[in-house]
Amino acid sequence: MGELVNFFRCRFPRTQVLEGSTIIFYFSVSMDKPIIVWRFRDGKRGHESQTQGFLQALGRLRAIESSDIMVTPGLLGSLHAAFGHLLRSDSLPDPDLLIGAGHGTHLPLLLGAHARGGRTIVLMKPSLPIRWFDLCVIPTHDDVRPRNNVFTTRGVLNPMAHNPGRRSERGLFLIGGPSRHHGWDEDALFRQIDTIVTRESGIPWIATTSRRTPQATARALVGRKWENLHPIPYSDTPDGWLSGQLQEASAAWVTEDSVSMIYEALTAGTPTGVLSIPRRVVSRLSLGVDRLAADGLVTTFSTWRDHAILPYAPNEFSSGKFFLGGASSGQFNEATRCARWMVDRWFTNR
Structure with missing residues (x-):
């Protein structure tokens, strides 16, 4: 727990950290297991459309097992999501990926990854430093300079699927x-x-x-x-x-x-x-x-x-x-x- 507390204090120095139980750090990739995903949601339709689109696309490429984690607004909501649920829960498997869209998802996403392992993905230009995340998926119109952990897209992601079949005349x-x-x-x-x-x-x-x-x-x-x-x-x-x-x-x-x-x-x-x-x-x-x-x-x-x-x-x-x-x-x-x-x-x- 001390390492996570130091991480939290270093990056968010104005925030009081509540120390609690022991946290085990674990990350593994197995040939016979699906990709484990924690999807952080803030309830906003546009943000959820982005994460849904990404997970659907990922699911077409590899087997995935996704768990949804709701995040309420504000710092207290972030702390509740991270400490009150994720870090003390045995119900969720350790993630390979933690994904979120919306600024309110970023802090619990980082805390969850530091505590339980996995790589972090945000589907927008974050308000926190880009270097803190493993991957930032950012539309080109946000004009972010190239980095190893930045993937630029034309527009935001969405869950639409291409229909190659014959269409109506409408x-x-x-x-x-x-x-x-x-x-x-x-x-x-x-x-x-x-x-x-x-x-x-x-x-x-x-x-x-x-x-x-x-x-x-x-x-x-x-x-x-x-x-x-x-x-x-x-x-x-x-x-x-x-x-x-x-x-x-x-x-x-x-x-x-x-x-x-x-x-x-x-x-x-x-x-x-x-x-x-x-x-x-x-x-x-x-x-x-x-x-x-x-x-x-x-x-x-x-x-x-x-x-x-x-x-x-x-x-x-x-x-x-x-x-x-x-x-x-x-x-x-x-x-x-x-x-x-x-x-x-x-x-x-x-």
């Missing part, structure tokens, strides 16, 4: 809302949708909203009359509905503010277009979307409109590629790429 509109990086122009948005559904009149479309969509926009969407577009408000969709729609859609148009949804559509293998929304500032997130467009991974509305490009190439759907606006690419799945890199680095002989 298209999707995914409508977000104003944020600190983006304003909102309902009229301009509807003009873009009008142009698409008019030009693609033979395609049945579904449009759905999000929690950030202004109520006025949601009401206007439901009240408009399109022959080939059916609006479904976010409040009317069951859990898992959207992921299923992305798996089947022939194309998805996503408002620029919904950055996570853009990456989910790409991961699903759905041809993805971006609807223009006013920018309050030029942010790292918006620059990331610009890079996707420059690399041909997504198509902006203006490019599609001005060049009259049809965003549908059915021959690509069954070949593991997506196609929109004249550019195609191999399968996009950052969670799988990250998991494969980690397995190759740490578990090649397992």
Whole structure:
């Protein structure tokens, strides 16, 4: 216990450490055992989506056994997770990996690893020093300099799986809302949708909203009359509905503010277009979307409109590629790429 206490006092000098029972340090890798994972959760949907995506990708590569550990906000919650449960519990096997997303998971994750062994993985740029973790999975838009323990991704990880099979003829509109990086122009948005559904009149479309969509926009969407577009408000969709729609859609148009949804559509293998929304500032997130467009991974509305490009190439759907606006690419799945890199680095002989 003394070594952990010294570790804790050194890195968090303003915190009082409560000394307790003896802690055994143990870490082993066996040829006939699954990878043991402790997943630290803070209950936030976006963070849990990231860890879920990583574990699903890892599970497709190797057998894993995962245990969920809930972390409540604040220092007391971190201490409770670490000392009150993890370090004194015989119910959890010693971990090979400890993974978390969200700043509140980082402290109990470090304490758990120091006490019970295992390598630490955080799925974001940590507020604590990067060198304290074995692996930091950080989006490129956070602009972190290269390190041996940093793996950069395009966007945050997500649990979407690529669908290489034949897709329906149905298209999707995914409508977000104003944020600190983006304003909102309902009229301009509807003009873009009008142009698409008019030009693609033979395609049945579904449009759905999000929690950030202004109520006025949601009401206007439901009240408009399109022959080939059916609006479904976010409040009317069951859990898992959207992921299923992305798996089947022939194309998805996503408002620029919904950055996570853009990456989910790409991961699903759905041809993805971006609807223009006013920018309050030029942010790292918006620059990331610009890079996707420059690399041909997504198509902006203006490019599609001005060049009259049809965003549908059915021959690509069954070949593991997506196609929109004249550019195609191999399968996009950052969670799988990250998991494969980690397995190759740490578990090649397992």
